[in-house]
Amino acid sequence: xxxxxxxxxxxxxxxxxxxxxxxxxxxxxxxxxxxxxxxxxxxxxxxxxxxxxxxxxxxxxxxxxxxxxxxxxxxxxxxxxxxxxxxxxxxxxxxxxxxxxxxxxxxxxxxxxxxxxxxxxxxxxxxxxxxxxxxxxxxxxxxxxxxxxxxxxxxxxxxxxxxxxxxxxxxxxxxxxxxxxxxxxxxxxxxxxxxxxxxxxxxxxxxxxxxxxxxxxxxxxxxxxxxxxxxxxxxxxxxxxxxxxxxxxxxxxxxxxxxxxxxxxxxxxxxxxxxxxxxxxxxxxxxxxxxxxxxxxxxxx
Ligand code: R5P
Numbered sequence: 001x002x003x004x005x006x007x008x009x010x011x012x013x014x015x016x017x018x019x020x021x022x023x024x025x026x027x028x029x030x031x032x033x034x035x036x037x038x039x040x041x042x043x044x045x046x047x048x049x050x051x052x053x054x055x056x057x058x059x060x061x062x063x064x065x066x067x068x069x070x071x072x073x074x075x076x077x078x079x080x081x082x083x084x085x086x087x088x089x090x091x092x093x094x095x096x097x098x099x100x101x102x103x104x105x106x107x108x109x110x111x112x113x114x115x116x117x118x119x120x121x122x123x124x125x126x127x128x129x130x131x132x133x134x135x136x137x138x139x140x141x142x143x144x145x146x147x148x149x150x151x152x153x154x155x156x157x158x159x160x161x162x163x164x165x166x167x168x169x170x171x172x173x174x175x176x177x178x179x180x181x182x183x184x185x186x187x188x189x190x191x192x193x194x195x196x197x198x199x200x201x202x203x204x205x206x207x208x209x210x211x212x213x214x215x216x217x218x219x220x221x222x223x224x225x226x227x228x229x230x231x232x233x234x235x236x237x238x239x240x241x242x243x244x245x246x247x248x249x250x251x252x253x254x255x256x257x258x259x260x261x262x263x264x265x266x267x268x269x270x271x272x273x274x275x276x277x278x279x280x281x282x283x284x285x286x287x288x289x290x291x292x293x294x295x296x297x298x299x300x301x
Contacts, residue, residue, distance in 0.1 A: 003051035003296045004080070006043060006071065008064065011055050014271050014283060018055065018086070021287030022295060029054065029071050041070040048079035051296055053086050054118070057273045059250055061091035065113065072117035084293065085114060085121040088145075088272035088286060089248040093127035094220075108137060115140045122290045124272050124282060125219055125247050129170050141293050145285035147247045147270050148174055152181035154268070154280045155215055159243050163212035167191060167201055167230040171218045174247070178217060185212065189233075191226065201229050209239035221246040221269075224255025228262040241265035249275035 005024040007015040009031060019026045032040040052075045056068055068085070075083045095106035108131075114121065120141040125148075126134060134142040155162050155178065162184050166175035168191035179186035190202045208214065216230045227244050234242050242264055249269035256277070259267055268279040 001050055003053070004044070004047060005086075006052055006054045006075065008054065008056040008067075008071075010059075010274055011057050013274055013278075014057075014088070015055050017271070017281065017283035018287055018290075021283055022053075022290060024053070024296075029056075029067070031067055039067045039070070041067050041074060043071060043074050043078060045078060047075055049081050050079075051082050051084070052080040053084040053122075053290065053295070055086045058087055058089050058091035059273050061110075065091075065110075069113070069117045082119045082294075083117075084290070084295070085118040086123075086286060086290060087114075087121060088124040088270075088282065089250070090123040090126040093131075094129075096127075096130045107131060111137045114138075120293045122286055122293065124270070124286060125174065127170065127219055143289035143292055145282065145289045146177075147272075147280070147282060147285070148177035149181055150270065150280050150282060150285065151217060151245055151247075152178040155184070155243075155245065156182045159213050159215055161212050162215045162243075163187070163208045165189065165204060165208070165214050165216050165230060165234070165242070167216060167218055167226045174219055175217045189230065197223050197225050199225050199229050201226075201233055204230075204234055204237055204239070206237050209234050209237035213240050214242040216242050216244045216264075217246075218244075219247045220250060221248075221255055221259070221267075222250045222252050224251060224258045227255075227264075227267075228258045231259060231262040231264045235263040243268070245269070245280070246277075247272055249273045249277055251275060251277070 002025045027044045030042040092106040092110040124145045164179045164186040166188040172188040192200045244267040269277040270280040270282040
């Protein structure tokens with residue numbers, strides 16, 4: 001019998017691509033919100049002996065995490081053999097240190113919460129900065145798909161004369177790799193954040209701005225202010241309208257409008273989180289890492 005891909009609301013498009021890659025049967029994770037805000041989770045009742053993976057987009061993690069735990073526990077109770085998690089966007093990874101006295105260090109706490117519910121997990125380019133690897137964060141098998149090859153291919157096919165620009169030190173890892181794969185020049189700026197909507201970036205070099213079409217690459221656009229500031233600085237330096245590429249399309253509130261208003265020519269994202277900007281398919285990479293964790297393998301013994 002095929003393994004089950006249990007799909008949280010909103011993730012249907014990626015689920016279709018993943019189910020084809022993983023030869024899985026798709027079923028929805030049905031969520032009912034009661035008037036008082038509690039959530040009722042319902043799964044297909046016939047999981048007996050089958051592998052199951054929960055596919056969730058953690059764009060709104062505080063609301064989704066509890067439902068995710070309920071679904072994971074219920075999948076086991078309904079007889080699933082192993083229960084995994086495919087969370088292309090791993091939330092809470094940016095709070096990986098106590099930046100001010102008294103703050104929670106959310107990344108390891110959230111990781112513990114997730115691994116208490118599932119046997120394994122697959123994610124895409126988690127925001128690993130001060131934490132060196134997924135293995136340093138999770139004690140369950142955890143694998144990381146990488147978007148750089150797909151981003152490099154998309155840029156090579158769609159942006160003539162491109163040069164990549166990372167808006168901050170953290171983005172350097174993805175920008176360097178995509179630039180290497182596409183054989184393109186790149187530059188990484190430095191960033192200082194003073195508030196949710198306030199960021200200051202170092203100036204891009206005039207050479208890069210004038211001679212190429214800048215492609216700003218970052219892992220996350222949340223408030224969109226980092227991308228918008230990079231775009232504005234490039235325009236001030238005389239650059240052509242930049243293209244923006246983001247791996248995890250959170251785009252909270254007016255983020256996309258702010259980036260476009262700053263002078264971007266186009267904003268595209270991977271299919272990690274559903275969004276109108278999705279243009280770079282990421283299902284094959286997620287499926288490959290999921291298969292590497294023994295997805296659908298026959299039971300031992
Ligand atoms: C942080 O280092 C990340 O790589 C992103 O640059 C950041 O999350 C973007 O946030 P925002 O869109 O709110 O500026």
